[in-house]
Amino acid sequence: MEKNQLIYVVETARCGNITHAAEKLHLSQPSLSNQIIQLERELGIPLFERCHKRVRPTPAGEVFVREAELILQNMSRLKNLMEEYAEQTRGSLRLGALSIMCSLGIPEMISTFKQNHPGLEIYLTESGSAALIQDVQENRLDAAFVILRSESSLEEGFSAVPLWKSETFVAMPAAWCDENSSSITLEQLARYPLITTGSRFNMNKLILSQMDVAGLRYTISCTCNQIDSCLSLVSKKMGVTFCSGETAAYYHHDNVRLLSFSPPIRRTIYFVYRKNPEYYPILRLFLQELDSLVPSKSL
DSSP states (O other): OOHHHHHHHHHHHHHSOHHHHHHHHTOOHHHHHHHHHHHHHHHTSOOEEEETTEEEEOHHHHHHHHHHHHHHHHHHHHHHHHHHHHTTSSEEEEEEEOTTHHHHTHHHHHHHHHHHOTTEEEEEEEOOHHHHHHHHHTTSOSEEEEEESOGGGSOTTOEEEEEEEEEEEEEEEGGGSOTTOOEEOHHHHTTSEEEEOOTTOHHHHHHHHHHHHTTOOOEEEEEOSSHHHHHHHHHTTSOBEEEEHHHHHHTOOTTEEEEEEEEEEEEEEEEEEOSOGGGOHHHHHHHHHHHHHOSOOOO
């Protein structure tokens, strides 16, 4: 059974006359008659009752026409849907972002993309870099904004687009700082209680691993899920934490001071994905517009 045969039967039922139906279908009358007869033989039951120059559906034919109309409508709807996907006017994108996404302007980026393409659905998940990378790996996310030590730290099969590179600072209660100090070494940092954002976040791994390599002993006094919580605790003189200048400015506390690492420690935010954009039009569209969406590229 083919789509054309469904169309032939439906149009014949509507016209009640094979000659008229053939004219509308741009077929010869014998050709249309043969197509219907072949379909009836295939099904093993007559679809039309012939009476002089008129035809009318049999009971089985009425059911066939009703179901065929639904099938043709659904096929047309399916074709239109696929055209919308091909034209990138319909679809969804599952994105992951760091807890510092607000200070980076990521919500504004996604909002602008959504405004430019109102027919698309965007789903956003917030977590740490390690968790986000795992979600992309296991297909729970299509792509994510993450912190990486380097592109080479990604597993094979990932693609990474570098977006921002910025210096990492130590956020410390102002009362604990020497007015003449503007930087701090890892050895000095180890003397203070550390407030971290947990193992899911690559920023902590980046710094703590360097302290481990240097053989430094340190104390983690508190672990939080959000960097703004860490900075709030710093403001209460509970310890020190690490963050970028943008993040500290976004969650500003008058009594928190930033010190540079000596030597400097820098981190890069990447947009990572595994899927081939050729097969995922919405991911491809986002990648095409990504450069223009980034508020300020500082690489």
